[in-house]
Amino acid sequence: MDDNYEDESLTDYEEFQATLKTPENQLIDITFSNNKNDFDLNDCTDYREPLSNTTADDHVQPSDDSEEIELDLTEWQIIDPRSGKNRRPRQNEFLELLLSNTRYTSYICWVDKDQGLCRILLPNQVAALWGKVKRRQTNGKMTYQTFARGLRYHYTIGSMMKTKKKHTFCLKKSPKNGSS
């Protein structure tokens, strides 16, 4: 069955012709002979290597997801109930401020607002932001580890409650509507 197939294909490849376009829209004539591998790039005088060096990487991808939000320190002040003076937030106050700030909806969200339950969506960004906002300045950079340890301190002083859930914390109800 395959006997005459070979002969047929041979004749098919004879003198096959094609017209190609270069990137400059120049026309090139190409002729295939019997030999399938006869096509020669040297016939295309205008052939060039594709340019690859210039536009390798022009913009740096943010390795961490999400774009940066510009810091506005006026958003991070609270009026001390005791002294009436302005000051930087404590860590639990920072969380409340963060939750109520519509610019940071990608950072944190309520799980159950009535319970004070919230979940941090971008732990590293939140920690870094705390590092900039906090009153007490230190040398090291604020990591989520350190940030979370600070939050745990609030369990013992009673301003927050444990959750055991990943990136999830519970704020004590703010002193709003407790009257009846």
Next chain:
DNA sequence: AACCCGGAAGTCCG
């Protein structure tokens, strides 16, 4: 491995 937990000691700042 990435979290969570809390003890212990150190630091900043009002």
Next chain:
DNA sequence: CCGGACTTCCGGGT
């Protein structure tokens, strides 16, 4: 100088 609020380090648990 004191003390509150973390910060830093860490060993242990899930």
